[in-house]
Structures are given as structure tokens and as C-alpha cells.
Amino acid sequence: MLHISALEKLTHELSRLPGIGPKTAQRLAYFILRAENQYPERLSEALLRVKAEVHDCPQCFNYTDTELCRYCDDIHRSDESICVVEEPADIMRIESSGAFRGRYHVLHGSISPLEGIGPKELRIQELIDRIDDGLEGRGPVIKEVILALDADLEGDTTILYLAKHLQGKGLKLSRIAHGVPIGSDIDFIDDRTMGRALQNRVEL
Template sequence: MLHISALEKLVHEMSRLPGIGPKTAQRLAYFILKSENEFPERLSEALLRVRAEVHDCPRCFNFTDADICRYCEEPHRSDESICVVEEPADIMRIESSGAFRGRYHVLHGAISPLEGIGPKDLKIQELLDRVNNGIDGDGPTIKEIILALDADLEGDTTILYLTKQLQGKGLKLSRIAHGVPIGSDIDFIDDRTMGRALQNRVEL
């Protein structure tokens, strides 16, 4: 690669994206450099726009550009069940299965002591507040929490922590069944497997 400071900076930033290694980052950078004149401007505008307009939903912490996200706003969904996921992208995988019609809660990660991520770094307290608001306040009564987290060490650690925090609140606690392969990410699961995992969830 030529020692061009601006190009090296672009490759470096591209390589920070998930799943993008140095060679792929270099190919992307060369594509942008050789593309039509309008493409870099459109890409830059799209990045700035999504940064300015997209924010966390104040209820479930999914991404949205409105006051609340479409899943919190939809009136025909059940308020009695909440499906807890790690990332906003996981919601689309569950929605495509058509097996769940309740509400969502996004943690924005999983507990990972090796990476210095603890419960306070996630939207766990906000989940507990939603549950407690239904028990002690005037919020909707929540009857079931479905934990749809990745089937890896971090996901299991987070599920154990949430189970301890939510026990004794009169809730049905369940996690998606192990139709999801151990060690895989939820966003790589096909629709049929996701639907079956939700339908065959196991009570904790």
C-alpha cells in the first residue's frame, strides 16, 4: 500500500468496523477512492445523517429516528411479555420469525468481565425499572421476560445475572431454546430456527 496519510487513515478507520479485516478495509478504501465523484459525498452525508437523526428509544433502547420506536408505538403488541436482546439488530432477526408479538428491551451488549463490561454498562437497571413500574407503579403489568441472548459465555453470564435480579417478582422467566447453536451470534440464525427457538423456549 502506498504511504499516503489520508488513505492510510481511511483504511485504519474501515478496519475498526466489525468483521472488517485489514485487507477488506483496504479494498473498501480503494473502492471509495476510485468511485464516482458523488459517492464519497453521499456516504459522508449518510454517516452524518444517521449520527444526527438516529437515537435510542427511551422505552426499549432500540434505534429509532422518532420519539419512540415502532415496536413500542404499535398498539396491537402485548405489554405482558418483554423479549430482552443484546443489540438492536437482534430485533429484526426475531421479527422475521413472526413468533413474537410482545415488546422488546435492548441491553446494548452483554456482561463481559474480560472486556470490562459490567451490569452498570448495560441497560439492565432500565429493564428492572420497567418491571418494577408495572408492579409498584402505574405501568403495564409484565408477566413474562424472554431472554434472547447469544448462546455464548457472555450471553450465559448475562442471563444468570438477570435471572437473579428478576426472581421473586412473580414473573415467568424463559430463554430461547437451544435450537440456536452454542457459540453462534443471534444475527446469523435463519428464520425457521429462530421461530422454533422462541416457540420452544425453556422456563428458568
């Protein structure tokens, strides 16, 4: 890259985005530089606007630009079940299946001691408070909690922590099944996925 301070700064900031490596960041920086004059202004405006207008939903901690997010504000959804996810983007993946019509709770991450992320850095206490409020008559009674977290070490650690702290509250507690994807060839399934598939087998 040419040693141009402004271009290097833009490339550096773009490379900090998830999934964007140095070469991709450089291509994006050159694209922005070559784009029509109005594009950088529109991009800047969009970035500033999203930071100014989008905030956490005070109930489930999904992203929203209104008082409550669309899922908390929907009177047609069931209050008896909560699906717990790591990130707001996970909600869209679950919604696209059409299989869940309850409420959500976003943790904004998972427990990862190596990265210095413990339970206090996540929205775990708020989840416990939502459940306790229902038990004590201050809110809807929650009967089921579905843990839709990633099938990795951090996700498993978070699930174990939640299971420990949610026991004894009269809940049906479950986690989403993990295993062989539909349409995949069993020859290409890794050992961990195969193990999960066997653990989550269903009776015919």
C-alpha cells in the same frame, strides 16, 4: 499500500468496523477512491445523518429516529411480555420469525468482565425499573420476560445475573431454546450445541 496519508487513514478507520480486516478495509478504501465524485459525499452525508438523527428509544433502547421506536409505538403489540436482546439488530431476526408480538428491551451488550463490561454498562437497571413500574401501577404489568441472548459465556453470565435479579417478581422467566438447527446433519453438530439440544428437548 502506497504511503499516502489520507488513504492510510481511511483504511485504518474502515478496519475498525466489526468484521472488516485490513485487506477488506484496503479494498473498500480503493473502491471509495475510484468511485464517482458524488459517492464519497453521499457516504459522508449518510454517516453524519445517522449520527444526528438516530437515537435510543427511551422505552426499550432500540434505535429509532422518532420519539418511540416502531415496536413501542405499536398499540397492537402485547404489553405483558418483554423479549430481552443484546443488540438492536437482534430484534429484526426475531421479528422475521413472526412468532413474537410483545415488547422488546435492548441491553446493548452482555456482561463481560474481561472487557470491562459489567451490569452498570448495560441497560439492565432500566429493565428492572420497567418491571417494577408495572408492579407498582406506574406502567403496564409485565407477566413474562424472554431472554433471547447469545449462547456463549457472556450471554450465559448475563442470563444468570438477570435471573437472580428478576426472581420474586411474579414473572414467567424463560430463555430461547438453543440446539440442532433445522435441516442440519447431526454428524456436524459440536458438543456444546448437542448438549443444549438435549437439555432443551421437547416431549412428543
